[in-house]
Amino acid sequence: MLNGDVRPSTIEGVKRLATQYRKARDIRHVEALDLAAQAAQCANFRHAQRILPGRGKPIAQPYVLLTVYWVEEKGWGGGRETFEVALSKPLLDICSKTQFKRLRGFGTMRMVAPDHFVADELARDQDGARDRICKAVRSLRFVEYTGLRPSRDYRKAYAGGTADTQLPGNDHATEWVDPATSQFIVIDEPYQGVPDEAKRAAWAARYGWRVAKTASPGMYNPYCCDLYVATDDRHSYDLEGLIAKIDALPAPLVTDDWSGVSAPSLDVFVSPAAKTTQDRRRARSRGTIFPEPSATTIPYRMMFGSAERRPAGGPGVEAHIEFGRMIKAVLRSSQRPYGVYKRMNSLRSTLEDWLALEIGRGQLEGPEFFDVYYHEEDDDATYADASRSRTGLLGILDDLRVKLAGAYPNCGPLRRQLHKIDMSASFIRKMKTKTG
DSSP, X not given: OOOTTOOOOSHHHHHHHHHHHHHHHTOOHXXXXXXXXXXXXXXXXXXXXXXXXXXXXXXXXXXXXEEEEEEOSSSSOEEEEEEEEEOSSOHHHHOOHHHHTTSTTOTTEEEEETTEEEESSOBSSHHHHHHHHHHHHHHHHHHHHHOOEEOSOGGGGBTTSSGGGBOTTOOSOEEEEETTTTEEEEEEOOBTTOSOHHHHHHHHHHHTEEEEEOSOOOSSXXXXXXXXXXXXXXXXXXXXXXXXXXXXXXXXXXXXXXXXXXXXXXXXXXXXXXXXXXXHHHTXXXXXXXXXXXXXXXXXXXXXXXXXXXXXXXXXHHHHHHHHHHHHHHHHXXXXXXXXXXXXXXXXXXXXXHHXXXXXXXXXXXXHHHXXXXXXXXXXXXXXXXXXXXXXXXXXXXXXXXXXXXXXXXOHHHHHHHHHHHHHHHHHHHHHHHHO
């Protein structure tokens, strides 16, 4: 009798179990090998050959597994997609954990084991799950082959120091740095034939930059977009060398070329490097977890995102309108730094989600709902004057914090939003100190 609890730990064990599967289930041997490999917590037999010990087996090649779960928007379909990426060097020699979070495709993924990333946001369907993994693989290959790292200093993309002087016609641009030289690089991926090449050449000459088109199909939308490299030329950076690396990238992975492992359920996939109980618990996508309410919080899910929590209760529509006016005044101010914009924009997005869940049916339908946090008001006299100075901005933020803290019970979700206000105020105070 075939024991369903068998967990092979060597290649020889996988092969023995595959023989049992083939006889018991009357399936092809290649299918039995993949099933046996999955019993050993591998994606497939090829993956098992790379990482499991065996007689005379050479040192395992570095790899990483990427997993995305999906649930259909209509119907009961759902499943898991996992893809193995063979690497030329250990994963964290290519990119750090923090840097991975800034790579396109990895934004919703979490490193749950040394060899495994899991997306906490559910995809809408199987193709969406595969597409998300393909994006992540393309970003990973770009970093692996070029040696570039994602940069947080987006301001360097503005040749003259302001958004008005950025590369003309840029689209889907990402910011990078060469760690060997500290050179800042812009990777621009506009749709084919869209950029005005003469305008770009004039811009580059005016600001002392170099802009070059590569032969690469690109990362963002391969074969539909072109990939340009732009950088400040003051330090005579070896742009040709970088372009050669980009042009040597392997063909970008797209969903039509999918060769990953698909599972028709939301059962948790645990990678071979997950050794402890905590590792196996961490491997579960948060999007597949459905928590219970607590005394101060209520779980919720917006579309196909991971399960989140919001404070219990709600302050009412009028309070949200007031919060929105204050936030929009801060965002509209010419005195606020980008760090404030980033946090306050995130705050209003979260509060809008909470508002949508708090109001009853028939309240604030259509444009009225979006007016609360997003549509600008022509003349908000209450906060317009205050938003013109940093002292006034600090007053608005302080007032917003007090009102928000009084509107909800003290809980983790609320404290995270209050922290965004505190950090925004800190940024403004630092600017005041520097400039007097």
